Amino acid sequence: MTTINDIAQMANVSRTTVSRALNNSGYVSEDARKRIMKIVEETGYIPSQSAKSLRTKRSGVIGIILPRLSTETTTRVVNGINESLAKEGFQILLTDTELDKQKEIEYIRLLKSRHVDGIILLATNVNDELLKTIQEVDIPFLSIGQELPGVTSLVYDDYHAAADLTNMLIHKGHEKIAFIGVTNEDPSVGGKREQAFRDIMKENDLPVDENWIGEGDFSIDSGYEQMKKILKNSKDNRPTALFAVTDRMAIGAMEYLKEQGYKIPEDIAVVGIGASMMSKYMTPSLTTVDYFNDEAGRNAASLLLRKLKNEEIEKKFELSYRLILRDSV
Amino acid sequence: MTTINDIAQMANVSRTTVSRALNNSGYVSEDARKRIMKIVEETGYIPSQSAKSLRTKRSGVIGIILPRLSTETTTRVVNGINESLAKEGFQILLTDTELDKQKEIEYIRLLKSRHVDGIILLATNVNDELLKTIQEVDIPFLSIGQELPGVTSLVYDDYHAAADLTNMLIHKGHEKIAFIGVTNEDPSVGGKREQAFRDIMKENDLPVDENWIGEGDFSIDSGYEQMKKILKNSKDNRPTALFAVTDRMAIGAMEYLKEQGYKIPEDIAVVGIGASMMSKYMTPSLTTVDYFNDEAGRNAASLLLRKLKNEEIEKKFELSYRLILRDSV
DNA sequence: CTGAAAGCGCTTACAG
DNA sequence: CTGAAAGCGCTTACAG
Numbered sequence: 305m306t307t308i309n310d311i312a313q314m315a316n317v318s319r320t321t322v323s324r325a326l327n328n329s330g331y332v333s334e335d336a337r338k339r340i341m342k343i344v345e346e347t348g349y350i351p352s353q354s355a356k357s358l359r360t361k362r363s364g365v366i367g368i369i370l371p372r373l374s375t376e377t378t379t380r381v382v383n384g385i386n387e388s389l390a391k392e393g394f395q396i397l398l399t400d401t402e403l404d405k406q407k408e409i410e411y412i413r414l415l416k417s418r419h420v421d422g423i424i425l426l427a428t429n430v431n432d433e434l435l436k437t438i439q440e441v442d443i444p445f446l447s448i449g450q451e452l453p454g455v456t457s458l459v460y461d462d463y464h465a466a467a468d469l470t471n472m473l474i475h476k477g478h479e480k481i482a483f484i485g486v487t488n489e490d491p492s493v494g495g496k497r498e499q500a501f502r503d504i505m506k507e508n509d510l511p512v513d514e515n516w517i518g519e520g521d522f523s524i525d526s527g528y529e530q531m532k533k534i535l536k537n538s539k540d541n542r543p544t545a546l547f548a549v550t551d552r553m554a555i556g557a558m559e560y561l562k563e564q565g566y567k568i569p570e571d572i573a574v575v576g577i578g579a580s581m582m583s584k585y586m587t588p589s590l591t592t593v594d595y596f597n598d599e600a601g602r603n604a605a606s607l608l609l610r611k612l613k614n615e616e617i618e619k620k621f622e623l624s625y626r627l628i629l630r631d632s633v
Numbered sequence: 634m635t636t637i638n639d640i641a642q643m644a645n646v647s648r649t650t651v652s653r654a655l656n657n658s659g660y661v662s663e664d665a666r667k668r669i670m671k672i673v674e675e676t677g678y679i680p681s682q683s684a685k686s687l688r689t690k691r692s693g694v695i696g697i698i699l700p701r702l703s704t705e706t707t708t709r710v711v712n713g714i715n716e717s718l719a720k721e722g723f724q725i726l727l728t729d730t731e732l733d734k735q736k737e738i739e740y741i742r743l744l745k746s747r748h749v750d751g752i753i754l755l756a757t758n759v760n761d762e763l764l765k766t767i768q769e770v771d772i773p774f775l776s777i778g779q780e781l782p783g784v785t786s787l788v789y790d791d792y793h794a795a796a797d798l799t800n801m802l803i804h805k806g807h808e809k810i811a812f813i814g815v816t817n818e819d820p821s822v823g824g825k826r827e828q829a830f831r832d833i834m835k836e837n838d839l840p841v842d843e844n845w846i847g848e849g850d851f852s853i854d855s856g857y858e859q860m861k862k863i864l865k866n867s868k869d870n871r872p873t874a875l876f877a878v879t880d881r882m883a884i885g886a887m888e889y890l891k892e893q894g895y896k897i898p899e900d901i902a903v904v905g906i907g908a909s910m911m912s913k914y915m916t917p918s919l920t921t922v923d924y925f926n927d928e929a930g931r932n933a934a935s936l937l938l939r940k941l942k943n944e945e946i947e948k949k950f951e952l953s954y955r956l957i958l959r960d961s962v
Numbered sequence: 963c964t965g966a967a968a969g970c971g972c973t974t975a976c977a978g
Numbered sequence: 979c980t981g982a983a984a985g986c987g988c989t990t991a992c993a994g
Contacts, residue, residue: 307971318981323973330974331979348769350746354687355971358986363683365726365747373712383702386729395747396727397694400715417679418694418724440677555914585884587916636987647965652989659990660963684987687970 306349314347315339326351357419366608367397367415369408370426375522375552376580377597378426381448384601385424392609394421405429409437416441422608424448429489444611448604450492451620456611458604458621462492465593465625466500466549469575472591473545474508476633478573481505482516482543484530484553493522497549497577516543520553527556535564544572545633551578551592558590558632573633588631595625635678643676644668655680686748695937696726696744698737699755704851704881705909706926707755710777713930714753721938723750734758738766745770751937753777758818773940777933779821780949785940787933787950791821794922794954795829795878798904801920802874803837805962807902810834811845811872813859813882822851826878826906845872849882856885864893873901874962880907880921887919887961902962917960924954 308326312319317336324330325340332340343349357363366389370378386396397420401407408427412434415423422444427434430452438445438455447457473481483501486494505512515537518530527548535542548554554576558568566572568588576583579594600623610617637655641648646665653659654669661669672678686692695718699707715725726749730736737756744752752772756763756779767774767784776786802810812830815823834841844866847859856877864871877883883905887897895901897917905912908923929952939946 305971308973309971319972320974320981321979324980327973333979336979350742350770352687352971353747354683354692355986356973358681358683358687358971358988359973361986373715374708379703379708382727383729386702386727390729395743398711398715398725398727400712400719413679414724418682441679559914582911582914585888585911585915634987637989638987648988649965649990650963653964656989662963665963681987684970685989687972687987688989690970 306347308349308351311340311343311347311349314343361419362421363419364393365395365397365418365420366605367399367411367418367420367423368426369399369401369411369415369423371401371403371428372522373398373400376582377578377595380597381426381601381604384598384603385605386601387598388602388605388609394605394609403428405431405434409433412437412441416443421612422446424604424608425452426450427452428493430491444608446604446608446611448600450490454619456607456617456619456621458600458607458623459492460595460600460623461625462496463500465577465595465627466497466547467504468627469547469577469591469593470501470504472627472629473547473573473575473633474504474510476545476573478545479510480513480516480541480543480545481510482518482531482534482538482546483512484518484520484527484534484546484548484557486520486522486549493549501547513538513541513543520548520550520556522550522552524552524556524559527553528560529556531557531560535560542572545569546572546574548574548576551576551580551583551590554590554592554632555580555582555586558586569631569633575633579628583628583630591630591633592628593625594628595623599623635676637678637680640669640672640676640678643672690748691750692748693722694724694726694747694749695934696728696740696747696749696752697755698728698730698740698744698752700730700732700757701851702727702729705911706907706924709926710755710930710933713927713932714934715930716927717931717934717938723934723938732757734760734763738762741766741770745772750941751775753933753937754781755779756781757822759820773937775933775937775940777929779819783948785936785946785948785950787929787936787952788821789924789929789952790954791825792829794906794924794956795826795876796833797956798876798906798920798922799830799833801956801958802876802902802904802962803833803839805874805902807874808839809842809845809870809872809874810839811847811860811863811867811875812841813847813849813856813863813875813877813886815849815851815878822878830876842867842870842872849877849879849885851879851881853881853885853888856882857889858885860886860889864889871901874898875901875903877903877905880905880909880912880919883919883921883961884909884911884915887915898960898962904962908957912957912959920959920962921957922954923957925952928952 399411427450451457520526583590728740780786849855904920912919
């Protein structure tokens with residue numbers, strides 16, 4: 305492999321000078337610079353990042369830890385992150401926890417060993433070991449979608465998004481609203497969205513029948529199963545609307561409702577959250593909330609880059625959202 | 634930062650011994666090993682990968698170059714790759730060309746500078762500069778979805794998949810079939826799928842009206858626009874079926890057809906390729922071809938890992954596919 | 963079973 | 979404007 309020493313020798317200069325020419329740091333005579341560049345060109349020399357980052361302690365790589373690559377939300381966030389990062393010459397090192405909490409922690413440490421300049425975590429839960437590990441590794445860190453105490457966090461406004469959806473259903477005249485959530489270990493999706501739903505129902509003096517509350521696991525299938533369970537449990541007193549905390553679960557629920565011959569929205573209205581592609585093209589199109597994940601990703605990346613430059617930034621950023629009213633209500 | 638020297642000092646051994654203990658290489662007395670491990674544990678020591686890979690020339694990172702992160706096909710492939718790779722302790726370094734051919738080449742060189750152990754390319758085109766760069770960098774390389782001369786390639790069976798779809802439409806009685814393809818610069822999606830369509834039409838003595846041929850750009854919108862154009866061009870002699878080479882373009886086309894009040898499949902049957910989530914949940918559900926992208930990704934990764942171990946492997950692998958018949962035909 | 967030494971390919975004060 | 983030298987944190991023959 306060609307190294308900086310080879311180039312130096314061929315150009316009749318020291319490797320110091322080659323380094324300076326390559327990095328535009330310090331003085332290099334026009335003459336030397338030209339000779340060096342010509343040889344770099346000819347040989348196709350590519351400097352070793354390992355050597356560079358061993359020396360400079362910077363790698364130009366940002367680590368990402370995500371719960372599942374295969375959901376649209378995640379993809380859009382990663383896409384946004386990558387857009388911002390690529391512009392500044394950074395690359396992404398990707399790790400996927402497959403929803404395993406322990407792996408979140410492992411990967412933080414692994415990313416440190418790989419000398420990433422910063423880490424962006426798409427967290428699905430908050431626990432002490434996680435927080436402790438983040439402190440320990442002492443790397444510029446950013447959490448997206450979940451508020452982590454002491455960590456710069458970019459969060460969606462889950463509470464108000466869910467509150468708006470609930471209010472909207474109530475204003476449309478619904479009083480019997482079913483709900484499909486996820487585990488409370490996920491404070492954002494599991495906690496806040498359910499809390500908002502319950503708060504708004506209470507504010508409007510509407511009862512929440514626990515038989516109409518389901519807990520899924522983000523998957524389409526679980527939406528299907530929970531809808532089935534809810535209808536089974538409710539006998540003749542059926543809900544007239546369903547609030548599923550993710551589009552995928554809403555879609556699963558709609559699948560079941562259609563199979564059973566229910567009309568959407570006439571018999572049961574359905575809403576989700578996420579603004580997935582599918583929500584737009586299915587029939588009936590799904591009412592949902594757009595979290596602008598791409599933009600969230602872009603913001604996350606540029607915030608992290610600002611941290612790398614030691615700029616002072618706030619600890620918490622709340623993102624905006626937009627209700628998309630469609631045919632399912 | 635704690636380094637191997639700190640550990641060595643604290644454990645009263647040389648760093649040679651620490652290295653051996655950490656990597657399970659060579660002899661280390663039980664006593665020394667225990668002392669070392671205890672201190673590693675206590676300090677939370679994490680070895681520097683940059684130093685390691687500078688020394689060993691291996692990084693445990695595989696570079697991926699993809700055309701667009703935001704499509705389902707790509708995501709599924711990456712997901713499959715990651716599954717296989719993570720099991721073996723490798724991580725992914727991600728680069729996204731945003732369909733820019735020049736960036737494909739830049740990223741190959743960039744990944745080399747980052748000392749990746751191998752590269753997987755999801756190519757969208759084949760050109761000489763690309764092939765030349767691949768030769769130059771001399772890194773274990775694998776192409777997926779596109780056959781690159783001289784490069785280990787994992788390809789979908791585009792020709793037969795497209796042929797099967799066309800035959801199926803013909804057997805259903807369709808004689809006037811419209812087609813939405815993409816640029817020929819993409820030999821697999823643009824070239825082979827169209828070639829198969831034309832070959833099968835010819836075999837069956839069916840005319841291909843050039844007014845019924847559209848060229849999109851993979852996007853949903855372009856499917857919509859091309860369908861519009863095709864119908865506009867065909868006046869009263871309308872096609873009775875549409876073959877779009879991707880699900881997304883098929884979905885765009887269906888959008889337009891629905892808007893114009895055409896019934897699918899009664900007025901026009903529609904087929905796509907890709908087996909996207911959406912194809913399953915939209916109404917009518919879309920007939921398509923499943924390329925098993927996850928599995929393709931898994932295969933790609935394990936083939937590459939075998940190459941890293943210097944195993945001899947063939948140059949070309951053809952993947953299987955499956956026709957999914959749904960309500961759109 | 964253990965350690966001293968060399969070296970991987972860079973950058974960066976320092977001196978000139 | 980240029981170069982010699984030190985050093986980043988590891989691994990690996992080599993010698994004992």
